[in-house]
Amino acid sequence: MKYYIIAGEASGDLHASNLMKELSALDENAEFRCWGGDLMEEAGGTLVKHFRDLAFMGFWEVAKNIRTILGNMKFCKSDILDWQPDVLILVDYPGFNLRIASWAKENDLCVFYYISPQIWAWKENRVHQIKANVDRMFVILPFEKEFYQKYDYDVHYPGHPLLDVVNNFEPDPNFRSQNNLDERPVIALLPGSRKQEINAILSEMLKVVEDFPHFQFVVAGAPSTPLEVYKNIIGEKPVKIISGKTYDLLSIAKAALVTSGTATLETALFNVPQVVCYRGSYINYYIIKSLIKVKYISLVNLILDRPFVTELIQKEFNRESVRQELTAIMEEKRSAGIQKTYAELKQILGEQGAARKAAALMFKEATNCHPSS
Secondary structure, rough: OOEEEEEEHHHHEEEHHHHHHHHHHHOOOOOOEEEHHHHHHOEEEEEEEEHOOOOOOHHHHHOOOOOHHHHHHHHHHHHHHHHHOEEEEEEEHHHHHHHHHHHHOOOOOOOOEEOOOOOOOOOHHHHHHHHHHHHHHEOOHHHHHHHHHHHOOOOOOOOOOOHHHHHHHOOOOOOHHHHHOOOOEEEEOOOOOOOOHHHHHHHHHHHHHHHOOOOOEEEEOOOOHHHHHHHHHHHOOEEEEEEHHHHHHHHHEEEEEOOHHHHHHHHHHHHOEEEEEEOHHHHHHHHHHOOOOOOOHHHHHHHHOOOOOOOEEHHHHOOHHHHHHHHHHHHHHHHHHHHHHHHHHHHOOOOOOOHHHHHHHHHHHHOOOOOOO
């Protein structure tokens, strides 16, 4: 079968690539054409657009780049029609993908959605659009299945794909020596993958470096972000940047400062105590704050449904607060309690094998998909 897959971010590239591997194992005739990243290309996909050319964050960035976004949309539709896939698989990236889903349905294409948009956080009315245009929805957070049931929409929950990614990861035993890290404990800095996030957040994280002289701070660089972006912010501070090795870094980290998003869950799955940090432009923040309906910004707290990891947002994200929280989570007694709660988190997420289960369901459903019915 021919699978056209659209992912617009680094996390989507990761999860889509694993899904592609599982689909290939089931379908010996699988062909992939995709919007995504290097991992999807390595998994056998013909890459049409790289996600680094698609990521626009915040209302102002979207407005500035609206012509590019609309141009991408027009090209995508044309490319799909030219290739004539058996199924279209959309991976998160809702601003773009939900519009493509609506168009695809009008053109009698079979539409699957892997990793639901977070409509439970804001724009809940999008659920009606999804029901109308998506043939099968595959969610990765346990509470999402219950959310959709409120709207009489049955979705699949194969589990969270990060469980497999983290559990199958084999740390590099030479990671420290290869990256000139000494034996001091490591504090990992995960400032996000978009340039706007990095500029707003990393400079504030770095203010506590002087407060922890017996630790070494290391920035987890995003592969798609040039090193100069980080270097310009770090300046002369004794902080290293290691790109494309986030899991190796987390495997040795004593603690981490993490921007909200998928990275908060990844950090938890590596059992690393963390402080969640977020700061955006005041315009974006107050617009979003007026729209969102959730109590927490970290996936860890959302899944646990309680305020377990500390979230420092906007004005609360400052040097003194970061210093206090970072000191607290590295205390031995507190750290033991964190490990216990992380174990609870993994239990809530369920069993491994999410990509394999999702691929099996997709392969079965695709052969019987009649989008016009």
